[in-house]
Amino acid sequence: MNQLIVSPSPHAHGRESTQSIMRDVLIALAPAMLVSVLASGWSALVLILAGVVACVLTEFLIQKYLVKGPVTVCDLSAAVTGCLLALNLPPNAPWWLVVVGAVVAIGVAKMTFGGLGQNIFNPALVGRVFLLVSFPVLMTSWNDSGAMFGIVDAFSGATPLGAVKEALANGMTLSEIKADDLTFSQEFFFNMGGSAGELSSVALILGFIYLLCRRVIKATIPVTILCTVFVVSGIFWLANPERFTNPVFNIFTGGLLLGAIFMATDYVTSPMTTKGQIIFGIGIGLITVFIRYFGSYPEGVSFAILIMNCTVPLLNKYCKPRRFGEVRK
Amino acid sequence: MTGTILFTIACLVALGLLFAVVLYFVAQKFKVEEDPRIGLVESILPGANCGGCGHAGCHAFAEGVVKAPGMDGFFCPVGGNPVMAKVAEALGRAVEEKAPMVAVVRCNGTLASRARTNQYDGYASCKVMASLYAGDTGCKYGCLGKGDCEAACQFGAIRVDPEKGIAVVDEDKCTACGACVKTCPKGILELRPKGFKNRRVFVSCINRDKGAVTRKACGAGCIGCGKCEKTCPFGAITVENNVAYIDFTKCKMCRKCVEVCPTHAIHEVNFPPKPKIEEKPNEENV
Amino acid sequence: MKKTFRIGGVHPHDNKISAQAAIEVFPAVETAYVSMAQHLGAPATPVVAAGDKVKVGQVIAEPSGFISGYVHSPVSGTVKAVGPRADIAGNLVPHVEIAVEGDEWMEDIDRSDTIVTDIPYTPEEIIEKVKKAGVVGLGGASFPTHVKLAPPKDKKAECLILNGTECEPYLTSDDRIMRERPQEILIGGAIMMKALGVTRGYVGIEENKPAAIAAMTEAARSFPQIEIVTLKKRYPQGGEKQLIDAVIRRQVPSGALPIDTGAVVQNVGTSLAVYEAVQKNKPLIDNIITVTGRCLPVQHNYKVRIGTPMSKILEVAGGLPEAAGKVISGGPMMGRAVANLDAATVKANGAILVLTPEETRRRPESACIRCSKCASACPMGLEPWLLNKLSRAGGRYDELEQARVFDCIECGCCSFTCPAGIPLLDLIRISKAEVMKIMRSRVKK
DSSP: OOOEEEOOSOOOOOSOOHHHHHHHHHHHHHHHHHHHHHHHTHHHHHHHHHHHHHHHHHHHHIIIIISOSOOOGGGOHHHHHHHHHHHTSOTTOOHHHHHHHHIIIIIIIIGGGTSTTTOSSOHHHHHHHHHHHHSHHHHHOOOOOOOOSTTHHHHTTOOHHHHHHHHHHTTOOHHHHOTTOOOHHHHHTOOOSSOGGGSOHHHHHHHHHHHHHTTSSOSHHHHHHHHHHHHHHHHHHHHOTTTSOOHHHHHHSTTHHHIIIIITTOSTTSOSSHHHHHHHHHHHHHHHHHHHHHSSSSOOHHHHHHHHHHHHHHHHHHOOOOOTTOOOO | OHHHHHHHHHHHHHHHHHHHHHHHHHHHHTOOOOOHHHHHHHHHSOOOOOOTTSSSSHHHHHHHHHHSSSSTTOOOTTTHHHHHHHHHHHHTOOOOOOOOEEEEEOOOOOTTTSOBOEEEOSOSOHHHHHHHOSOSBSOSSSOOOSOHHHHHOSSSOEEEOTTTSSEEEOTTTOOOOOHHHHHOTTOOEEEEEOOGGGOEEEEOOOOOSOHHHHHHHOTTSOOOOOHHHHHOTTSOEEEETTEEEEOTTTOOOOOHHHHHOTTOOEEEESOOSSOOTTOOOOTTOO | OOBOOSSOOBOOOOOOTTTTOOEEEOOOOSEEEEESOOSSSSOOEEOOOTTOEEOBTOEEEEOOSSSOOOEEOSSOEEEEEEEEEEOTTSOEEEEEEEEEOSOOBOTTOOOSOOOOOOOOOOHHHHHHHHHHTTOBOTTTTOOBHHHHHSOOTTOOOOEEEEEEOOOSSSOOHHHHHHHHOHHHHHHHHHHHHHHHTOOEEEEEEETTOHHHHHHHHHHGGGOTTEEEEEEOOOBTTTSHHHHHHHHHOOOOOTTSOGGGGTEEEEEHHHHHHHHHHHHHOOOSOEEEEEEEOTTSSSOEEEEEETTOBHHHHHHHTTOOOTTOOEEEESOTTTOEEOSOTTOBOOTTOOEEEEEOHHHHOOOOOOOOOOOOHHHHHOTTOOOHHHHHHHHHTTOOHHHHHHTTGGGOOOOOHHHHHOTTOOOHHHHHHHHHHHHHHHHHHHHHO
16 A cells, blocks of 8 residues: 555645636736737737747746746746736837846846745836836837827827827817827727737726636726726816816726736735725826826826835735624724 | 035034934933943853843843853853853853753654655644654654754754754754754754763663564664663663663763664764773763 | 625535435444544543443543543443554554444443434433533534533523534535434434523535435424524535624624624534434444545445444445545545544544545645735635744744734635645644643733
8 A cells, every 4th residue: 555645634725826827817918919919910929929938038047047946937927927018018119128128027026036926016017117217219119000099190109198198298288189089999999009918908808807707816906996097087087178188098098907907916016905905906096197197207007006016015014804703893 | 506515514514413412312311221241241142142041132141141140040052161251250250161062863763764654745844743643654752854953953053864864963063052952843852961072872762662662663763671771880871661861960971881772772972983991081970 | 695604715626425325334343442532622531441341332431621521332342451542643542442242232222213302301411411421522623512512601602503514525424414314413403402591593504415405404394493594615614603604694703702602503413412312322432424535436424333443444445545645534624634544433533535646735835926815715814824924934923923823713725725835724723822822821820
């Protein structure tokens, strides 16, 4: 007879693993990747592949030769980072840009903190922001793949948010620009101009539904972010529709959906409890709206998420789950 | 331009002075009166904060020893006699020299002599394993080899030998702080005097089962046969609960017991390879 | 809407593959090894010596403290020895070893099948009879039942909840007795309600046992004071605190006893044992053991005399298959892995589960990804990831106490759910024991 195995209980284990979770995230990103490739062609595909390969390779090299510890690239977390980073860049960006971003994302934002589970900031976003401040021209020259609104000549190749920002800075009012008068189908299905991952809201929402069904994420963070953005921008818009863009426009542009669904819900850099997640979501929503309306950058999701990432340890410390036997208020 | 710079400098200087004054008064107001000797003693101590002396750390030890009337009950196992002599000198007291101690592993059941009877598949910790069951060999008393002692040791002096499957002490690094002794859930580790020229004799087993049971579980365990007890000319060995124990205050290191032990459970350490009977040092029995 | 508890929980595959196997009486053994530590609390003191003749149901050990219990001979024959013997964990526990000769029962035990419905006894008499019969909680904790039936003077019981949830995967012994002996279980419940002086009774059964629910509902027609409550399938619904929450919507406050909510929870198996003890004078000498596992060719539910070696049961059930990797006494979530197959069964031994290495071996541990699934799964609302982190950092017991490690019920939901394969409960269990020791020593001071 074989020797018996002895271990403390439980003797059964659930089916989920880190790898299966990351695989689910990749599957959820597939529609967005598909749209990006369909819209921008090979350059988007090259970008995604370069992002994934660069991230995985960076992690592998660091773990193997620098840390000299176990190599854990098979958990697919680096691949997810690579994908997200690629989807956050303009689809026609050169491939080396994403490689630089990947090295920063994995090397600086993830591995220096101790690898998976230890980083404070979302690696893909750190990579993106690094590129944004280092290569501002490359990062904002968007693919001019379609004329959307009547002001094509002046703002060709800008994102809707960028266009609005620039026009407002030039002293125009919104009714003159008519930029936020996107049709519903434009907003929802194919909102051209923008980073690879923000082209199609419906693709992102499909991914969101998949993640919810697979119980990979809970709806708390994305829903709070979207509600906050909607409500806050709604208040501003009602107060002065000439100066502030409308709330629906705000939700479907500027990578808000991509950020809310895939970046803000990153396990490692988001709070553990529902209470904390709500505060986190509200914070991201508020900061996003304020950066968009009053900041010098046209869109603020990346910065909002990174700023709120800092608060996560604090939120984890002070927001505790409801304990069994606690008196309900 | 120059005006701005000058103004800035002036402001900073003024602020600096103001804060310095405030800090001075606050420091005066909240000053904690501490015996200066405490700081002095602490500076002599090794600063490992290991807790081996039974105090919370080196500062607590220093505080305790300064406030105490004598040196009784205060001994820094890490610094040993030289440090204690310095401490005593600093305090103007006399100190008795203590025999330096070392941790010994009282388990002889290497992988070769102790067959595994099941596979442990839990968290690699002796504590978790010991709370779950008797262990993965037939012996309920032996070393579990999961390295809780290794994790507890601050000096890297004990580790689990992967080839033997039991803990091994590096006597040069061991400071006898006792952390491993407290950690081991099986109570295998013991602090014993290092001995003259680091030579010592001890029973490397604590198996309290009857001889036949022990023999079945482990080829190198003490079976409680009592041969050593009868052989010892100094009455240093007692067999209780089927296991022998050598009282180090009585042992004269003649090593007769080592020769008679049928399972080689009694270990001699650092003796010359060819046993010679003439060595009978006495100094270490303090 | 079906009821369930309100915080946490997981949904392991229920694997009730032995549910269709009717209860069989396990054949007599040659030697019975009766443990003296079959209940929570101090081991019982043997009152027989080697050479004594004993009958089935004769007292062979008496309680040695308030929380302790009687032990009866499950067989008739001669006492061979009284001494230590290894239990399932390989630790030595006092046992009474009896060589079986014939099957002679004590005269006052009613062995007929007639169901006795009248309860002519006073609460004190009931509690005394339960105590004398050595009945313990058969749900797993083996807490002496008579202690639970006599709550402290300042606490008032309001209702009795019979636990028929059997939320552990694989186990079917409670399912079988609810199908085969529903009336006796309910009489046992009525007896305990009388002892407690309560008028409301509930039986909580999970929805995956429709046959048991039907049988119990049918039998409950003659017991208007007892309600059958169908519960959603969710682990750990059978936990005392979770069951009270599910059935009567009250949560036991941290540090308080379940009786503070007015509810007393007893397992349906215990209820059957109480019925037999009070109405039939039969002490607890046998129990129903599910012998199951996907690698076993045939599944069984045996009625086994206490003290039967597990190796013997497995042998009769068809032998331990070559593919077996782990034998568990109990279910896969809270059961104990067996290190010593020669160990004898005890009162609270509800199942012998055989798993293959593939089914049970732990996966390699990887880094915590802070997914907080453990916190979502914890039925006590704790943060297992935090408790585990603090435990690993050399046992920061004051912080662990603040994080209320002592509320942990060791259900294993956290380890079960962790995608990184971190053995969260292994260390939390140790910390819990340490923290409770510290807290007790503080109370003493």
